[in-house]
Amino acid sequence: MTQRATTAPHTERRAKLAALLGPRGIALIPTAPEQQRNRDADFLYRPDSYFFYLTGFAEPKGWLVVTGDGKSTLFCQPKDLEREIWDGYRVGPDAAPAQLGVDASFSVADIDTEMPKLLDGRNTVWYPFATHKGLETQVEGWLNKVRGRQRSGALCPEQTRDVCSVLDEMRLIKDPYEQATMRRAAQISAGAHIRAMQLTASMLRRGEDVREYHLDAELLHEFRRHGSQYPAYGSIVAAGANACVLHYRAEAGAVKDGELVLIDAGCELDGYASDITRTYPANGRFTGPQRALYELVLASQEAAVAATCAGARFTDPHDATIKVLAQGMLDVGLLDKNKVGKRDDVIEKRAYFPFYMHRTSHWLGMDVHDCGSYNEPSELAKTKERTDPLTGQTVVDRPSRILQAGMVLTIEPGLYVRPAQGVPEQFHNIGIRIEDDALVTETGCELISRGVPVTVAEIEALMRA
Secondary structure, eight states, rough: OOOOOOOHHHHHHOOOHHHHHHHHEEEEEEEEOEEEEEETOOOOOOOOOOHHHHHOOOOSSOOEEEEEOOEEEEEEEEOOHHHHHHHHOOTTTTTTTHHHOOEEEEEEHHHHHHHHHHHHHHEEEETTTSSTTTHHHHHHHHHHHTTTTTTGOOOOOOOOOOTTTHHHHHHHHOOOHHHHHHHHHHHHHHHHHHHHHHHHHHHTTTTTOOOOOOOHHHHHHHHHHHTTOESOOEEEEEEEGGGGGGTOOOOOOOTTTTTEEEEEEOOOTTTTOOOOEEEEEETTTOHHHHHHHHHHHHHHHHHHHOSSSSSSSSTTTHHHHHHHHHHHHHHHHHSOHHOSSSSSHHHHTTTTTTOOOOSSSOOOSSSSSSOOBOOOOOGGTTOOOEEEEETTTTOOOOOBBBOOOOOOEEHHHHHHOOOTTTSOGGTTEEEOOBBBBEEEEESEEEEETTTOOOOHHHHHHHHHO
């Protein structure tokens, strides 16, 4: 990840976190460890999202300490000219305060000496629970050193709390800097989808053998060509029946004339993800059955988009999607009304589930499935039990999150039709998903990923180009 210079958002975020810790609180946030890939190579390094959110610092082996009085301390790798020849430039403790805006910085080699000093006199230690292996043991070791000096007047913190609980809430509302980065990431990803769609049609027209990995390569090329550091997740490139596998990875599957291609792919830019799915005909022309299901999914997405605005609930887009899909499944014959009843019966019994088995949305941000509660914090005490009609299990529901301007979520309805008894053969092996990234506004939402066509007419025109 590209090393960024000091930016006001990181300083502002640290100040906001400090105010939430209490005057004698202290937060310890480590970055992600390096991960070994094989005998003599590591995976491409990516910093921990919480750490990068607060620092903009991309080097490994870093720690951030924030105290309730507003002070921040960074532990980082020391300067080492020999290692920098091999592994790249290091900021180093001396330059870190000026470059990153922290108040103090130490070599990470000194962390076991300096951390107990920072903990002394604090009453609550905040750190991310269950995210870093061995972190609790490491923190306890530092606390034991403080306890060992209590006869000399040291004061050891008495409480530990999960810092994710406050950082998740902070990260849920994207500031203008984050929104701009996510718009740019979505723009890059939209261009990659267009490139893959056009390549498919042109290769088929020339009579060339088209494979899923050809399209995956186009996506990766376009991501990097525009400055993205990595794909935000493993790209899904699924031809034909493979599109009915939700998390299918691009393999060597043949892309055939007359079949659909589903691509779910997005780049990560400066720590922020995009997430776009498009489904299109490999030869550039939808068949009748393909068009019927595609336009049904698109209509359900349009209903979900209309239901997305500040003040709405997180579940409102999903509920709007289900209403359209349930009626549409009855209309096209995917569901037999003589067996399942009317639309409301389909929804109540979840009879749609064999063809649509996932939720319509998830949070999007630094992580593809970004942090943040899906329940409304002010209404957690309101619970209601119900029996799931498919499993028979008791489910406890709480009020869904109230959307606020600045939240970003995906809107991604789909239909996946596997061959089965009673399912019209004309729809067999058709998998369709349409996904866009929605920035919630006061009056609705901004689809920041619509740089790639979505209607049948637009897709067919693009494929002819």
